[in-house]
Amino acid sequence: MSKDQAFVTLATNDNYARGAMVLGKSLRNHQTTRQLVVMIGPNVSDPCKGVLHKIFDEVLLVEVLDSGDAAHLALMKRPDLGVTFTKLRCWTLTHYSKCVFMDADTLVVQNIDELFDREELSASPDPGWPDCFNSGVFVFRPSDETYSNLLQYCTEHGSFDGGDQGILNGYFSDWATADISKHLPFIYNLSSIAIYTYLPAFKQYGGNAKVVHFLGQTKPWSYTYDPTTKKISGDMQETSTHPSFLLDWWILYSSSVVPMMTEGYGDQPFH
Ligand code: UDP
Numbered sequence: 001m002s003k004d005q006a007f008v009t010l011a012t013n014d015n016y017a018r019g020a021m022v023l024g025k026s027l028r029n030h031q032t033t034r035q036l037v038v039m040i041g042p043n044v045s046d047p048c049k050g051v052l053h054k055i056f057d058e059v060l061l062v063e064v065l066d067s068g069d070a071a072h073l074a075l076m077k078r079p080d081l082g083v084t085f086t087k088l089r090c091w092t093l094t095h096y097s098k099c100v101f102m103d104a105d106t107l108v109v110q111n112i113d114e115l116f117d118r119e120e121l122s123a124s125p126d127p128g129w130p131d132c133f134n135s136g137v138f139v140f141r142p143s144d145e146t147y148s149n150l151l152q153y154c155t156e157h158g159s160f161d162g163g164d165q166g167i168l169n170g171y172f173s174d175w176a177t178a179d180i181s182k183h184l185p186f187i188y189n190l191s192s193i194a195i196y197t198y199l200p201a202f203k204q205y206g207g208n209a210k211v212v213h214f215l216g217q218t219k220p221w222s223y224t225y226d227p228t229t230k231k232i233s234g235d236m237q238e239t240s241t242h243p244s245f246l247l248d249w250w251i252l253y254s255s256s257v258v259p260m261m262t263e264g265y266g267d268q269p270f271h
């Protein structure tokens with residue numbers, strides 16, 4: 001039970017909040033001993049906040065536009081990087097000594113507490129450019145100093161891909177070459193894209209997956225699901241996601257998260 005270590009995610013709206021709920025539930029179901037923290041934006045609705053409070057130890061409202069702080073100033077210079085600045089706020093969680101950030105579109109399929117043995121900045125390779133790490137899952141150490149350096153880096157260099165991944169790869173630029181122990185195995189951030197670009201490897205190793213990442217345009221919540229038939233519908237043509245992982249997400253959502261929606265909210269757009 002390490003109270004000073006936490007899994008951290010982010011949701012700025014109700015859709016990503018649904019992702020965070022499933023992620024949090026999946027961490028609990030696989031018996032994590034660490035704290036669960038979700039950073040939320042002001043646009044997350046009260047019913048969603050209620051459910052997040054049931055799953056997470058800490059629900060932290062982070063508002064990048066708060067009056068005159070460093071992030072606000074950085075954002076004035078780089079208005080394109082709104083959500084990214086919110087994600088960088090995870091470095092301000094200095095009441096924890098070490099954390100693992102996870103995108104709200106990830107799903108844990110095996111216990112991953114061993115990630116806390118790793119150091120900042122540990123992450124898995126990005127399937128599109130493996131000399132960059134994917135910023136959907138990473139180990140970090142909260143620090144006010146690192147946070148302010150990151151903001152400084154943002155304002156000076158921006159992000160080469162328009163998001164947090166570009167900034168973090170720019171800032172932690174020796175990741176590709178400096179220390180192999182900071183390369184997490186790909187099974188800690190298995191993105192659906194890799195399944196289609198290297199199917200034989202997926203068939204060989206996919207069963208070892210620990211974290212699935214639904215990266216790209218189409219998220220699990222973009223589909224609709226019928227809990228009675230356990231069938232998913234939606235634009236399956238550009239299926240960026242392996243159907244069985246997508247089904248795992250929906251089964252967890254409908255069996256564990258939907259029942260947590262309080263009466264009167266449960267039949268809102270959450271099915
Ligand atoms: N995110 C958010 N609101 C947004 C977009 C992103 O809260 O409108 C957070 C969320 O935690 C998400 C992460 O930022 O998982 C990264 O975005 P996304 O997963 O959509 O990027 P991808 O992994 O597809 O590149």
Ligand code: MN
Nearest residue numbers: 103105136215
């Ligand atoms: Mn993602």
